[in-house]
Amino acid sequence: MIEELSSAFEDLMFLKRKVFRSLLAEEGVYPGQPGILFHLFHHPHTDQKGIAEALGITPASATVMLRRMEQAGLITRARDPHDRRRILVSLTPDGRIKVERLKEKIGSFHRTMFSVLTPEEQEACTAIFRRIADHLSRTFGIHHKE
Secondary structure, three states: HHHHHHHHHHHHHHHHHHHHHHHHHHHOOOOHHHHHHHHHHHHOOHHHHHHHHHHHOOOOHHHHHHHHHHOOEEEEEEEEEEEEEEEEEEOOHHHHHHHHHHHHHHHHHHHHHHOOHHHHHHHHHHHHHHHHHHHHHHHHHOOOOO
């Protein structure tokens, strides 16, 4: 049974990644960038280290993504006026527009993905997903988003 469950879950995640990558490509956004955009939307003026820690990526990976996003006009980087050693990252107006477009597209995708389930099944899935996430968090000592 575990093999079937794992296989079904892997199939779902594969399809979700494929559709999600296509959705991002339509918006000219690379995988990994939505997390940064959404983080900056909710936490403006964050330094690179804070972004990397929040997303669980290396500072080097964050640097590469931020450089690409800056070239695309989605973010700006500026020295912290209170600590000149820190570089603060912020969304540009185009970056905010991109976040709104992504929120709408991702929301639409999620509504489509889960529309096959009844409201009761959606509630049951939510409870199961949260229980598994909590178990993995406790078992491996990795904190997940709440």
